[in-house]
Amino acid sequence: MxxxxxxxxxxxxxxxxxxxxxxxxxxxxxxxxxxxxxxxxxxxxxxxxxxxxxxxxxxxxxxxxxxxxxxxxxxxxxxxxxxxxxxxxxxxxxxxxxxxxxxxxEAEVLQEVEIIGRKESSYKNTSSFSGTKTATAIRDIPQTINYVTKEVILDQGASTVNDIVKNVSGVSQYTTYNDFSIRGFRTTGNRGSGNLINGMRAQTSLWSASSLANIERVEVIKGPAAALFGNASPGGLINRVTKKPLLERQHTVSVNTGSWGTLKSYADFTGPLNESKSLLYRLNLGYETTDGYRDLQGRNTLTIAPSFSFIPNEKTRFNIDLTYYRLDGKVDRGQTIFGDADLYSVPITRSLSATNDFLRETQMNISLGLTHKLTDNLSFNSTFLSSSYSEDLQEHNQANSYYMQQGNNINTGDPSKILMQALLRQRTFRNNSFNNYFNYNFNTGIVKHTLLVGYDYFQINQLPGASQLTAGGYLLADGTTTTTYNPRRFTYLLDNNGKPRTNVAVFDLNNPHTGNAMKDISKYIFEPGGRTIPTQQTSHGIYVQEQLEISMVKLLLGLRKEFFKDYLNYKQSNEKIIEQQALIPRVGLVISATDNINFYSTWMKGFEPQDAATQSDPDRYGGPFDPVYSELFETGIKTDWFNKRLSATASVFKIIQQNSLYPASPAVPGKPDLKMQIGEEESNGFELDLAGEIAPNWNILASYAYIDARITKTAQNNEKDFGMQRPSTPRHSGNIWTKYIITNGFFKHLGFGVGYNFVTERFGQVGRRANTTIYPGYGLVNAVLYYKIRQIQLQANLNNILNKTHWVGGYDKLRSFPGAPRNVNVTVTYKF
The missing domain is CATH 2.60.40.1120 (Carboxypeptidase-like, regulatory domain)
Known part of the structure; x- marks a missing residue:
């Protein structure tokens, strides 16, 4: 033994x-x-x-x-x-x-679909999948594509897309909602033409800014990108690229606290799930709570976003992304000022919400992706996205009029009292998008070809069960209500002072505490309204794209045929289908002058159908209306510096748009929402963007834009808004942000950053409104201080250091949107 x-x-x-x-x-x-x-x-x-x-x-x-x-x-x-x-x-x-x-x-060998996460870790991003639906170096795309990476998001302490658009030339906030002006044209979050997730149409909120809790980078694709994505805003669209699994194990947890009772907690876990690294995962979690600097505008948000990548072999890759987002807060309808005073007459903190108002939003995105190489030169890519948005809303808001104001004559009303309305609404939208395309790489002699042939389908529905009740206006002697104040036409119920009584109490700007108090909505007279009938929009798109390369010349040719259907009175006995079609071309040229310098030019057309809410109610809005058509001419230069650590893009452009809807002029009595199609609008401008590293420990991000955007043709060419700069579009805007980390000596691991962004004056909503205002230009200074101790980084951000009172945008004196005053946020990040 x-x-x-x-x-x-x-x-x-x-x-x-x-x-x-x-x-x-x-x-x-x-x-x-x-x-x-x-x-x-x-x-x-x-x-x-x-x-x-x-x-x-x-x-x-x-x-x-x-x-x-x-x-x-x-x-x-x-x-x-x-x-x-x-x-x-x-x-x-x-x-x-x-x-x-x-x-x-080498750009040509990039993964064709973004399955595995981005490897770069600076302010610079080298490639884009959304600009051509192929993995292409940004310098080789004949179009302006700007971006903000997760490194910038972290360094600036940003939590929403609204926080970071200042870093991109030609983009400004239209309001504090999910609502922007890009090159002078508005794009909003509740319309699929302006918001993408991973290059796919997504259903998002209008009222709340999009969270960055699980975002790798935000891309802004400039111009009408309809040749690839179908109907699209003329100025451009915003694409949020979610964080994808990484091949290496990486865990990050951060906690942020700051002004106005703000607390933010984020977690990011990623890595392989098996030894062979054929199964990868990423889990992003986010929780945010804040009281906000505006009265009664606190909110809580929760984000849960798992992602999985399965790579069984070198030819096949699968990806699953899920994002659940929940918000509890209120709709901030903006600052209202005295009708006979300026923007500074009312504190920027004041809102018109009631204590018992609420907004509850739920967003869910589920995407499935597949890429498979059929041969070494031929691959197939398919992505399906199911995107839903639910809204439960109770609010008190401005009824776009001062008390006893007659029509557009602001001088007839009481400039200190705001006519109010109450709104109850519940609705759910669902968006299903399906994107399929083949990539084929081949050569004919000295010419290299990348051929893409694809088919897209999307369907947007407002689901059954949507309901809306609105209470507002003046009480009439016959027991009904009216939103119009006209003593010659109506007989009103009068109060003890002989003044007309309102359905919802007016908001007295001299007594905000009463206005913000809890309201008993059971005493209101509600009427049904809004878009409550189920709706549906569908679109089929067939497209082909050819990228040719001959030595130093790259040529991009694209053509898309779009078939759009809008179902009026969907599933009702009087259902009607309005069909709109468009043939959308795209041509681009890139010339590589040197290893570091590319010149490019592009021409493309755009198409954007009118939305269902407008088309489905011709009595209220007019119409049905023709689609919006647009056209882009652009030329520019893309360069790399400091051993390709720093990239820069400069461009000049012209965008022409036809058939936009504006308030009818002259106004039609009794129809305040009536629209007309303006003949032509034009935007001309110059943009400059640079991003990257001057040295391995010195990052910089900068941009500048000059934009002249105006209505150039109307029905009479003498309307009030003819020739005016477009709303929320500064003529000049710019931003610079730089960060430096000390790598040696006593202050090793200490870092600091400083930034400055500015915009010139902007118009509010132009048109027939008598109370349109002009928002003054401003410049803001921001700074950050870092210190890293092994795996822990301490970070303090100080924003709006000079405490500059400013407005990011707005409509008029009744609805202006101020920016945040001075605030501080402290973040602790632990990587393990």
Missing amino acids: QKHLFFWGLIFLCFPFLYAQKTIDLRGKVTDENGEPLLGVSVILKGSLKGAATDEKGFYWLQHIPLGKQTFIFSSIGYQTLSKEIEVMPNPSGTHLHLNVSLQE
Whole structure:
């Protein structure tokens, strides 16, 4: 027995030695062509499931590599895949072998769908999937595509898209909602033509700004991108790219606290779920609560966003993304001022909400993605997105009039009292998008081709059960109500002072405490209204795109046929289908003058049908109306500097749009919402954007825009808004933000950043409104201080340091939207 124990003990002791003779570890470093370390490079032992990824210093470690001739595959987004064959032998001087490699940058070999997360970790982003629906270097896309990366989002302490649009040229807030002006044209979150998630149409809120809790970067695709996405806003669209799983394990938790009782908590976990790294995951969690600087405008939000990538082999990849977002708050209808005074006459903190008002929103996005290489040159890509939005709303808001104001004559009303209304609404929207396309790469002589052929389908529905009740206006002697004040036409119920009584109490700007108090809505006379009948819009799009490359010249040709249907009185006995079609071309040219300089030009057309709410109620709005058509002419230059660490884009453009809807002029009595189609609008401008690193520890982001956007043709060419600068569009705007980290000496790991953004004056809602206002220009100074202790980073952001009173946009004296005063936020981030 003792002999047997001795024998097996000897074998056990010798086993590590015997095993080591057959395997050995492999370590090394991966850099780019300039010697800079590359993060997240995939290192795979060919013919096996063994793999690793490089860390932020470019190092990798593969364990238990069999001895003998072996081949290793190094791959990363934006770089040529490198196959390296070596003889794996025992190392007499150590327990592992060394293999350092350098990867060459090449756009053509990028992953065709964004399945695995972005590897870059600076303010610069090299490639885009949404600009051409192929993985293309941004410098090779004949169109302006701006972006804000997660590194900027973190450094600026931003939590919503509204917080970061100041970093992008030509983009400004129209209001504090999910509502923007891009190159002079409005795009709102509740319309699929202005908001994308991962290049897909998404149903989002208008009232609340989009969260950044699970966002990798925000892209702004400039111009009418209808050739790829169908109906689209002429100025551009905003694409939110969600965080995707990474090949390396990475966990981050952060807690933020600051002004106005703000508390934000975020978690980001990612990495492989199995040893072969064929199954990856990412989980983003976010919770935010704040009282806000505006009276009664606190909110709570919750984000839960898991994502999974399955890569069974080199040819096939699957992706599943889920995002659940919940908001509890109120609708902020903006600041209202005295009708005979200026913007400063009422504190920017004052709102007209009642204590018992509420807004409860739920958004859910579920996307399924597949990319499969049929051959080395032919691949198929398919994505399905189910996007839903539910709203439960109770609010008191301005009825767009001062008390006893007659029509548009603001001087007839009481300038200190606001006519109010109450609104109860519940509704749910569902958007299903389906996107399929083939990519085929081939050569004909010296010409390289990337051919894309695709089919899109989307369907937007307002589901059955939607309901809306509105109480407002003046009480009449016959027991009914009216929204119009006209003593010659109506007989009103009068109060003890002989003044007309209102259905909902007016808001007295001199007595805001009463106006903000809890309201007993049971005493109101409600009337049904709004868009409560189920609605449906559908669109089929067939498109083809060819990217040709001949030496230094790249040519992009695109053509899309769009079939749009709007169902009026959907599922009712009087249902009617309005069909609209468009043929949408796109032509772009890129000339690579040097390794660092590309010149480009582009021409494209756009198409945007009128929304269902307007089309479905011709008695109220007029119409039905023709679609909006647009056209873009753009030329510019894209450059790289400091060993391609810093990129810059400069462009000049002209956008022409036809058939926009504006308030009817002259106004029609009794029809305040009647619209007319303006003949033509035009936007001309210049933009400059740069982003990246001046040095490895010095980041910079800057932009400037000059935009001249106005109505150039109307029915009479003498309406009030003819020739005026378009609403919420500053003629000049700019931003600069820079961050520097000290890497040596006593202050090692201490960093600081500073930024300045400005806009010139902007018009409110132009048109026939008598109370249109002009919002003054402003400049804001922001700063941040960092300190990193091992895996913990401390960060303090100070925004609007000079406490500048300003307005980000608005409509008129009844609805203006101020920006936040001075505020501070402190963040603790732990990475493990």
